[in-house]
Amino acid sequence: MVSNFWCILLILLFIAIFLLNVLFVKVILQDPSNHQSQQPQKVVVFLGSGGHTGEMLKIIHTYKETLKHSSIVILYSEENSLARFKLQFPDIKNVKYYMIGKAREVGSGKFSSIKSIVYTLLSIIDIIIKDVNYFVIDHKRTLILLNGPGSCVILSMIFQIIKLITLKDYKHVKIVYVESLARCNKLSMTGLIIYYMKLADEFLVQWPEMLKSYPYAKSYGILV
Amino acid sequence: MEYNVYVTVGATIPFDGIVDTLFDQCEENLFKHFTKLNEKERIIVNLVVQCGSTYEQLFNKYIKNNFEENRENNRINELIRILNTNDCRNKSISINDKLDVNVIFFNLSTNISKLLTSLSPNLVITHAGTGSLLDAMNIKNVKILTVVNTSLMNNHQLEIAEKFEEYGVVTCCKDLLEFKEEIQGGTIFTKNIQCGKKEIIRGFNKKFNDDILLF
Numbered sequence: 001m002v003s004n005f006w007c008i009l010l011i012l013l014f015i016a017i018f019l020l021n022v023l024f025v026k027v028i029l030q031d032p033s034n035h036q037s038q039q040p041q042k043v044v045v046f047l048g049s050g051g052h053t054g055e056m057l058k059i060i061h062t063y064k065e066t067l068k069h070s071s072i073v074i075l076y077s078e079e080n081s082l083a084r085f086k087l088q089f090p091d092i093k094n095v096k097y098y099m100i101g102k103a104r105e106v107g108s109g110k111f112s113s114i115k116s117i118v119y120t121l122l123s124i125i126d127i128i129i130k131d132v133n134y135f136v137i138d139h140k141r142t143l144i145l146l147n148g149p150g151s152c153v154i155l156s157m158i159f160q161i162i163k164l165i166t167l168k169d170y171k172h173v174k175i176v177y178v179e180s181l182a183r184c185n186k187l188s189m190t191g192l193i194i195y196y197m198k199l200a201d202e203f204l205v206q207w208p209e210m211l212k213s214y215p216y217a218k219s220y221g222i223l224v
Numbered sequence: 225m226e227y228n229v230y231v232t233v234g235a236t237i238p239f240d241g242i243v244d245t246l247f248d249q250c251e252e253n254l255f256k257h258f259t260k261l262n263e264k265e266r267i268i269v270n271l272v273v274q275c276g277s278t279y280e281q282l283f284n285k286y287i288k289n290n291f292e293e294n295r296e297n298n299r300i301n302e303l304i305r306i307l308n309t310n311d312c313r314n315k316s317i318s319i320n321d322k323l324d325v326n327v328i329f330f331n332l333s334t335n336i337s338k339l340l341t342s343l344s345p346n347l348v349i350t351h352a353g354t355g356s357l358l359d360a361m362n363i364k365n366v367k368i369l370t371v372v373n374t375s376l377m378n379n380h381q382l383e384i385a386e387k388f389e390e391y392g393v394v395t396c397c398k399d400l401l402e403f404k405e406e407i408q409g410g411t412i413f414t415k416n417i418q419c420g421k422k423e424i425i426r427g428f429n430k431k432f433n434d435d436i437l438l439f
Binding site: 180 | 236237334353354355358380381383384425426427428429431433438
């Protein structure tokens, strides 16, 4: 009985925070001045693995002019991805690197998946605690770029929670998920979860044909 | 006449099957078709193959002892210099009085875009990974032949290969068997008739930049 009570209280608390957040953001924080076309201040990039890293590096390369003045954090789950970033962008200076766990190895079973998901979650929380200043405090224009594997689900969830508790909306923290180019008809499992749980503020597919099936997505054609 | 070929099997999970299929009995298949490219002139083929970590075994198996060494030339040395890697084997071979082939097998290179600019391949044979396909699509006047690695999770390469084929930018082989038929039939050099059916737009997109990246 006692634990049930606390459970309900906790849920009510969450709902209250959510409602307050909506109220605060949508009503009180209404900013009449239009701050369009400002470069992001912070950019968090997640490098997945193999092809996902390749796609993300191509996006950074193409939009380097927009991103290079920001303070960048690279999250990676494979040493190789980091090496590729450093090799391709030796001139990007204002950048920090953090390694996070891999949410799911390709072809791994249920039990080991759960284990690795928990490990990934803990590793991300650990990094956020270590660098609270960057991740939690003082979000003005923070861009979070995600592309690829399962860790994106956890990352987008965590950043949504950070948005919630710091009372920021997408004008301050924008979570962008770009579905892999390899997906032409159906979303990946990661994509599906992020799409239906609305974990991303901008959900992008790279083939406009997919908009028929996923009307809430946006498409700007091939970005990589 | 010079004819340049670039073959890539990918880095994350190298698709050795492409190299095996391409060089299996290559004298009767691949090299024979090279001589048919131009029957009047002498043909020099530069064949650069990214093989992944097994490059040395593959080189020993198909190239090392099977052909007579020809004298080295500057072109091949230049290409090796651009590759900028030690994990690399090469041999210049003379197949007959009409055909010389310069072969380079290498593991990985961080300098692929420069290599492609210098080599300027007439034909690219690639696994159906997005990175390699996009690299190939940057080349002008090239025939791209892509082979789907069916052993990967959910056969996920098939979707993108068929999509690009629909757009007319690549010729797609759904498996190694189809690839083998292309080689034996000598159709690997002929351009896709549907070439450029739909336009693929890439590069800097101002709308994406303003709507998504900027605040």
